[in-house]
Amino acid sequence: MFTYYFDLALRSLKRNKVLTALMVLAIAVGIGASMTTLTVMHLLSGDPLPGRSGHIYYPQVDATPAGYTKGGPLDMLDYRSAVDLWSARRADRQALIAGSDVKVSAPGSNQPPVMRPMLATTADFFPMFDVPFRYGSSWTTADDAARARVAVISASLNDRLFGGRNSVGRTLHLKDSDVRIVGVLDAWRPSPLFYDVRGGRFAQGQTAGFYGKPEDVFMPFFGALEVNAGNFWQFTCWGKVTTPGRLQNQPCVWVGLWVQLESASRAADYRAFIASYAREQKALGRFAETRVRMMHLMQWLDFNHVVPSDVKLQTWLAFAFLAICLFNTIGLLLAKFLRRGGEIGVRRALGASRRAVFAQCLVEAGVVGLVGGIGGWLLTLAGLWLVRRQPVEYADMAHLDLGMFGVTFALAIAASLLAGVLPALRASRVTPALQLKTL
Amino acid sequence: MHLRHILRALGRHRIAVGLLVLEIAFSCAVVCNALFLIGTRLERMQRPTGVDEMHVVEVGVRSVTPGTPEATMAQTRTDLARLRALPGVSDAVVANPTLFGDSVSFSSVRLRDDAKAPSLPVAQYFGGAPLARTLGLKLASGRWFRPDEFVGYDALQNDTSAVPVIISRALARHLFPGQDAAGQTIYAFGTNRVVGVVDRLVQPMDYGAAGGYDYAMMFPVDLPYSRGTYLMRVDDPARRQAVIGQALQALKANGPLRLIAPRYATTLEAARAKYYRNDRAMAWLLVGVSLLLLLVTALGIVGLSSFWVGQRRRQIGIRRAIGASRADIRRYFQAENFLIATGGIALGMALAYGINLVLMRHYELGRLPGYYLPIGSVALWVLGQLAVLGPALRAAAVPPVVATRAA
Numbered sequence: 090m091f092t093y094y095f096d097l098a099l100r101s102l103k104r105n106k107v108l109t110a111l112m113v114l115a116i117a118v119g120i121g122a123s124m125t126t127l128t129v130m131h132l133l134s135g136d137p138l139p140g141r142s143g144h145i146y147y148p149q150v151d152a153t154p155a156g157y158t159k160g161g162p163l164d165m166l167d168y169r170s171a172v173d174l175w176s177a178r179r180a181d182r183q184a185l186i187a188g189s190d191v192k193v194s195a196p197g198s199n200q201p202p203v204m205r206p207m208l209a210t211t212a213d214f215f216p217m218f219d220v221p222f223r224y225g226s227s228w229t230t231a232d233d234a235a236r237a238r239v240a241v242i243s244a245s246l247n248d249r250l251f252g253g254r255n256s257v258g259r260t261l262h263l264k265d266s267d268v269r270i271v272g273v274l275d276a277w278r279p280s281p282l283f284y285d286v287r288g289g290r291f292a293q294g295q296t297a298g299f300y301g302k303p304e305d306v307f308m309p310f311f312g313a314l315e316v317n318a319g320n321f322w323q324f325t326c327w328g329k330v331t332t333p334g335r336l337q338n339q340p341c342v343w344v345g346l347w348v349q350l351e352s353a354s355r356a357a358d359y360r361a362f363i364a365s366y367a368r369e370q371k372a373l374g375r376f377a378e379t380r381v382r383m384m385h386l387m388q389w390l391d392f393n394h395v396v397p398s399d400v401k402l403q404t405w406l407a408f409a410f411l412a413i414c415l416f417n418t419i420g421l422l423l424a425k426f427l428r429r430g431g432e433i434g435v436r437r438a439l440g441a442s443r444r445a446v447f448a449q450c451l452v453e454a455g456v457v458g459l460v461g462g463i464g465g466w467l468l469t470l471a472g473l474w475l476v477r478r479q480p481v482e483y484a485d486m487a488h489l490d491l492g493m494f495g496v497t498f499a500l501a502i503a504a505s506l507l508a509g510v511l512p513a514l515r516a517s518r519v520t521p522a523l524q525l526k527t528l
Numbered sequence: 529m530h531l532r533h534i535l536r537a538l539g540r541h542r543i544a545v546g547l548l549v550l551e552i553a554f555s556c557a558v559v560c561n562a563l564f565l566i567g568t569r570l571e572r573m574q575r576p577t578g579v580d581e582m583h584v585v586e587v588g589v590r591s592v593t594p595g596t597p598e599a600t601m602a603q604t605r606t607d608l609a610r611l612r613a614l615p616g617v618s619d620a621v622v623a624n625p626t627l628f629g630d631s632v633s634f635s636s637v638r639l640r641d642d643a644k645a646p647s648l649p650v651a652q653y654f655g656g657a658p659l660a661r662t663l664g665l666k667l668a669s670g671r672w673f674r675p676d677e678f679v680g681y682d683a684l685q686n687d688t689s690a691v692p693v694i695i696s697r698a699l700a701r702h703l704f705p706g707q708d709a710a711g712q713t714i715y716a717f718g719t720n721r722v723v724g725v726v727d728r729l730v731q732p733m734d735y736g737a738a739g740g741y742d743y744a745m746m747f748p749v750d751l752p753y754s755r756g757t758y759l760m761r762v763d764d765p766a767r768r769q770a771v772i773g774q775a776l777q778a779l780k781a782n783g784p785l786r787l788i789a790p791r792y793a794t795t796l797e798a799a800r801a802k803y804y805r806n807d808r809a810m811a812w813l814l815v816g817v818s819l820l821l822l823l824v825t826a827l828g829i830v831g832l833s834s835f836w837v838g839q840r841r842r843q844i845g846i847r848r849a850i851g852a853s854r855a856d857i858r859r860y861f862q863a864e865n866f867l868i869a870t871g872g873i874a875l876g877m878a879l880a881y882g883i884n885l886v887l888m889r890h891y892e893l894g895r896l897p898g899y900y901l902p903i904g905s906v907a908l909w910v911l912g913q914l915a916v917l918g919p920a921l922r923a924a925a926v927p928p929v930v931a932t933r934a935a
Contacts, residue, residue: 108834111827117818155643192787204590204787215851293734293892296807398891399810402565406817409558413821416551417828423544424835515543 091452098453105425112421116461120501125405126163126400127494128469129476132486133300137279138218142386144181145217146356147436148174148350150341150367153327153342155377162382163342164287165324170370171344175211179362180348181355184214185310187344189320190332194262195250205246207263208304209313209321215241215272217349218284223247223274225257228309238313241272246305250449261306266316268300277303280486281395283386284347289393296397300483331443353463359383411504418457418508426450426516437521447517454509455502462501469497485512530787534864544832545868550907552872555825557879560904562818564896569811573804576727577627578696580664581815582765583795585776587758588792592840595784597682600752603783607753608656616767617760617775619662621781623655624756625732627796628803632732632877637745639703650699651731654681654749654756659727660694662761668697670710670724677723681751684717690769691747693720694731717747733803758794768795775914790842822907826915833861833919837926844923845930854924863922869912873905875904878905 102109136142150170151162166174175185187209194202214220215227224247228239240261247256260267281299289296308316319334321343328340336343350356363381370376384392426433433446469489475488489497538545555597589607591600604622611620625631635868653659660672677692684691700709700722712722729744760781762771772793779788792804801808837844844857884896 108831111831115827118824122817122820129889154643295734295806351636399806402887402891403810403813406558406562406814409554410817410821410824413551413554413558415545415825416554417831420544420551420828421831422621423547424832428541428838433596479809480802511543 090448095448095456098456099201099447101425101429101453102241102456103362104387105428108421108425112418112457113461113464115417115421116458116501116505117464117468119411120462120465120497120504121472122466123404123407123411124469124489124493124497124500125472125476126404127496128473128489129400129483129487130396130404131493132280133400133483136387137283137390138386141219141349144349144351145386146180146350146359146383147386147389147419148346148359148363149176149382150346150363150370150376151378151380152370153378155402157327157377158421160376162380163325165342165471166344166346167340167342168337168344169375171346172365174346174363174366177366178361180359181351182213182217182349184211184217184347185344186347187208187310187314188212188304188322189313189317191263191306191317191320193246193250196260196262196267198250201248202262203249205305207306207317208312209308209310211316213349214284214307214347217347218279221275221277223273223275223451224255225270228271233309235312235375237309238268238312238316239271239309240268240272241307242270243274244276245302245304247273263308263316264320264328265305268312268316274303279303280483281390283390284345286390286393287345288396289395292394294394296393296395297399297481297483299393299395300481300486305429310383317447318524341412355445356383356385415504415508418505421452421512422454422457422509422512423515429516430519433516433519434521434523435441445515446519447513450513450516451499451506451509454505454513457509458502458505459498461505462498465501466497531863531867534860534867538864538867541836544835548829548832548868549872549875551825551828552869552912553875553879554872555821556876556904556908559818559884559907560880560896560900561883562814562821562877562902563903564884565887565893566811566814566818566891567900569807569814573807573811575730576728577730578726578742579627579664579796580761581627581800581846583761583763583768584663584796585760585762585768586774586792586794586796586799587760587779588626588787589753589758589774589779591754596654597752600754601680601750604751604753607758607779607782610782611758611760611775614760614771614774616762616764616771618763619658619761621656621658621662621759621782622751622753623653623659623662624751625653626799627730627732628760628799629732629757635745637699637703638715641715641719642901645715648702648743649693651744652716653729653732653744653746654684654751655746655759655815656750657748659746659759662759664761665729666727668700668725668727669708670694670722672724678748678750681749681755684747684749688721689872690721691717691749691772692719692723692806693747694724694726694747695745696720696742697727698740699724700725702740702743716745720747768797777887822911825908826911829865829912829915830918833865834922834933837861837919840923841926841930842933844926845928845932848926848928849931857926858920858924861916861923865912865916865920866909869909873908874909876904877901 097142138145149162150166152170153163171185175183189207190204191207192202193205211233212228212230223244227241228237232239247253256270256273259270260271282303283302286299321334323336323343324342326339326341330339332343360383365385367376367379367381371379402492436446473487473489477484608620611617632651634649634650637650638645638647656679657675673692680689695709704712709725714720714722727743730742731744760771760775762768776788776790776793812930880896887893
């Protein structure tokens with residue numbers, strides 16, 4: 090029966106090519122617009138660490154003077170609190186992070202020195218965030234303690250400096266120091282660059298910067314502070330900075346701490362631990378507040394409103410657009426079915442049930458959806474190509490994956506069936522006698 | 529026109545008419561809001577900075593090997609002398625931050641020397657003596673900094689006792705409503721006497737924590753090049769690119785190995801274009817979507833009107849046979865479309881305000897100004913009439929003889 094209806098649908102669609110083309114075009118354009126924005130939304134609002142993001146937490150304490158901040162603690166930690174919490178080793182894994190730009194060159198390479206972002210971090214960073222290695226591996230906790238002059242570099246820096254060859258054991262010149270390369274990362278592009286997300290609630294929705302590329306150089310935290318002293322970035326300061334970029338004893342927050350806690354009870358314990366740390370520091374007179382905050386990764390991303398407001402707006406716009414395309418399709422289908430009133434009347438008089446007429450009309454609508462879906466898929470590819478040409482940090486990641494490819498067709502057919510229901514109902518209620526009389 | 533007849537005829541096609549009304553209403557609502565969004569983006573992109581942007585170029589230089597502060601400062605002075613000597617350059621200065629750059633720094637401004645007094649974060653600029661001339665800032669009241677008021681960057685770090693300040697007029701109005709701010713004192717970097725007020729000075733970039741975009745202040749600080757960016761004033765805007773090239777060469781030739789990349793050398797005009805590129809892209813996207821939306825709506829009107837014309841061929845024939853002219857038939861369909869469009873627009877207005885309320889809640893967006901509604905209505909009326917013209921003309925072409933044929 091279905092193949093017969095399918096055949097009928099094709100014949101009917103061929104009969105009035107202009108109307109068919111209009112419907113297909115409306116569905117295609119609506120699907121193209123909404124799938125382009127939906128793909129970008131999917132890309133930007135996804136979980137950067139699927140399966141483990143629920144175990145990754147961002148603990149915060151507040152070292153600012155009384156009354157300095159309203160609400161919770163600032164988005165990063167001061168050096169002493171960060172190092173205290175990290176050295177306590179109360180979590181299953183813990184990593185400090187601090188950012189800076191560092192001058193990078195490779196002895197023996199003819200490339201001129203370049204400034205590259207460097208992440209000062211600790212050994213747990215790599216296993217905790219499941220960072221893939223192409224060559225070599227992470228440094229060890231012993232290297233952290235020894236302030237070792239070792240580094241892990243990104244695939245792109247390895248390509249630039251060493252032509253993509255295994256550079257483990259080679260020397261890298263960072264500012265004025267030589268460090269030994271122990272690992273080279275594989276392609277790694279978390280979306281967003283979750284561990285560097287902070288300050289989002291002050292960004293007025295302009296958060297595309299959270300989707301940039303990971304740093305090119307990773308170095309043991311304490312070693313990096315020595316190697317690149319004077320260049321570290323602060324999140325903010327509440328007093329005068331006497332040694333900019335060398336922030337260990339400055340009234341600044343600039344260090345992030347990420348911890349992995351495998352169970353809810355471990356998380357509760359850790360929460361209690363930072364709360365007691367804050368109380369103890371207040372008793373010592375170093376803290377004015379005992380406020381703490383500890384969100385898991387997805388909560389933290391949400392708290393920072395990572396999805397840029399422009400992208401959300403575009404998604405709404407695209408769906409409003411799809412809705413209008415649907416109204417359009419409903420109207421055109423209605424016109425098409427009712428124009429065939431006579432034909433439907435004959436079928437009904439010959440014994441076709443209302444249900445059969447309804448099914449036939451819906452199949453026709455579905456065929457329109459399928460063809461519109463193909464058009465929508467092509468338009469989505471074109472739309473994503475346009476997104477890739479935009480000057481935004483996430484541009485290079487905008488591709489249609491298999492899942493979204495499926496969603497494109499599902500959405501197209503669902504939309505056209507939805508649009509077909511009302512016209513098909515009307516068509517199935519055609520009274521045979523009246524139609525036959527006017528034939 | 530017999531509107532009553534048209535209405536009665538429409539009553540027989542309630543579903544189709546309802547669909548058209550809804551489609552027009554939705555289009556009207558979305559287009560009104562899209563136009564409003566485009567308007568706000570354009571307004572944002574055209575915000576003046578108070579700086580004579582067409583005449584300013586910037587070159588950022590970074591040191592490779594750290595020298596003593598004295599050596600860096602001496603290097604800065606010779607650099608500036610070279611830059612000022614370039615043909616077409618009337619002034620050069622080191623400033624921090626730069627407009628449309630990627631950094632901004634704030635100081636808490638208080639009116640009393642008391643850490644507990646209410647404070648306002650205000651964006652600050654540091655720069656040497658020719659800063660105001662280089663940027664082409666205009667003084668509203670008070671005076672510029674005197675040459676003896678400039679302090680070194682390191683002196684500023686160690687002693688902030690009494691650096692004077694020049695503030696923007698918007699900030700002056702906010703802090704000292706109804707008074708002349710020149711001569712007053714604020715507490716930002718120690719105790720700062722306001723010596724002058726400039727017409728307009730803005731934050732180098734938007735940043736949520738600040739009070740207002742046009743609240744800004746500047747301090748007289750002689751920065752070393754490593755802590756700022758070279759700004760040059762070019763008399764002839766056509767020579768800006770040439771000046772950038774010459775400046776890069778002059779800096780390369782003068783002094784030790786430094787990072788002097790064309791990437792960090794740009795005209796302020798280009799920096800503005802780059803800063804607002806997302807807004808521009810969004811505005812174009814909204815324009816594109818609005819046009820597509822209107823196109824889809826027009827196609828819907830064409831489709832349904834054609835269907836009605838086909839359905840009523842016999843009635844049209846009868847009307848023609850009993851004396852209606854072609855123009856009568858054409859006008860009938862035009863009037864019908866006008867009625868439907870009017871219904872859609874009326875519903876669309878309400879919907880437009882509804883969407884605006886949602887947008888206001890989720891985005892920092894103002895209330896939809898009333899004048900977008902007539903724009904939206906006229907657009908949809910015109911669109912409807914254009915879309916219906918084809919089918920209406922086809923209807924008018926139906927010959928009276930159709931009436932005599934069997935249905």
